[in-house]
Amino acid sequence: MNSRIDFTLEVKAALEQGRPVVALESTIISHGMPYPQNVRTAREVEDVVRANGATPATIAILNGRLKVGLSPDELELLGTDKGVTKVSLRDLPVIVAKKAHGATTVATTMRIAALAGIHVFATGGTGGVHRGAAETFDVSADLTELATTNVAVVSAGVKSILDIGLTLEKLETLGVPVVGFGTDRFPAFYSRESGFAAPLRLDTPQEVAEMLRVKWDLGLEGGVLIANPIPGEDEIPASDITPHIERALADMSASGISGKDATPYLLGRIVEITEGRSLQANIALVKNNARVAALIAAKLS
Template sequence: MRNYIELSEEVIQAKEQGKPVVALESTIISHGMPYPQNVQTAREVEQIIRDNGAVPATIALLDGKIKIGLSDEELEDFGNSTNVAKASRRDLPYLLATKQKGATTVAATMVCAELASIKTFVTGGIGGVHRGAESTMDISADLEELAKTDVAVICAGAKSILDIGLTLEYLETNGVPVMGYQTDVLPAFYTRTSRFPVNFRVDDEETAASVLKAKWDLNLSGGAVIANPIPEESAMAEEDITAVIEKALKEAEERNISGKEVTPFLLGKVKELTDGKSLTANIALVKHNALVGANIAVKLAELE
């Protein structure tokens, strides 16, 4: 395993000292935001985690290694590169063998976090069942990973571009608990609400951590979703974002965009159609997730 995984000095020290570590994905840096906002946001998110008693570990593929924690220079280089592959579970062996740069998706980050014995992972929003999946079978690998990998994912719910109802059905079928952090309904990324209730509501980090500990103590394999709504001051109106997404989906269909190209296209189109407001919202929700995720990681470490 040492041939493939390399921990940063900060992460090594955290593990030696028994400090909680929080995983962060790298697709949000390479494919989710433009430079330099991507690098600036990544640094700010890492600092939020440090300020709240945990240690950040941004995960990426570099030089034939799974890097668990990036140096400041690596983060800058990664965020400014144009030749970064989007890496899900299926892509990890090829990208490592060919020593290509790879940005880990939610699914791949979960795989790598579990390999490094990291239980808590902060991201923007999870992937899910795409609209029209009954004919396209376009379902994110994130959902399968949640079904089998023991990592908790703190996010702002499922991306608004998805079929949220079917996404929740898929998670239920695979026994993945969906907890709403101080909410009874699943947030939809840019908006704080949707019409879909969560499985359980948790109002503090200690309760969330206790649920995770009980789940894994019982050897109930798989992850959990902790859905944390975007801060109210940064949220977008549900009717506005719905209209924008419908327009973006129509254009994607007209241009025959499919597979893993759909999400980046739609997110880019949403940013364009909202005059950049969606990017501001994206940054705000990731930072808020980092705050909650760090606190949950600390409580989980105390319980263990």
């Protein structure tokens, strides 16, 4: 185990005994939702993982230490402290060296999970190729991390604010398997369908676990994106959410916001525009992903 990692007793015992563990990110707590929904949702997501046979390991950086599993007080700190930095992979050594607080993105959570020996991770939606990337070159580090780190990521596809077609093309180029879980259609975060086909399909946690074993046994390094659609009763159809996304993108452009501030701004602005409907969808899809990730982790272990 890496000497810079602190484990909760619950997570440490599960790993030592070979029981299933699911990694969870912390950016959704500090930058993805308003307080108190962020902290309440984080606790509820951990409960979903436990209820489905696995141990949750929410990952963050506190005082420069890599935390794998968080106490209730640490969850509260992440949800309320405005000084917590959103940490992508490039930022990780600086935040650790400065002994600062950081909330981990998908890419950073994947890397720390792998260091800790955790191979299944549940999140909301992954990053990808941003709209207008031909001019801005704005492509999330989540994609390159998926190409290099042996962690399966269960998400509701990629965020609807992205260029989904280009994201799928980039994942193909990087050799990352993109698996629709129980679906032939690639989901788009708030919506069950993005308009694009899922490149691959598997229907059960057992099938996914077996695929992961085969991939890594063959020496095929890197992760897998498990695209798990939001439950039908919670989705916002693409026809409904697209105008709101376009409005949020226009507002962001007018405000001059870019880089790592873009996604938190857009998600927050969409919550405002939809009067909270998108937040409820976000919470529902994260819980659904946690459930599926726990089932996969149980079969993998």
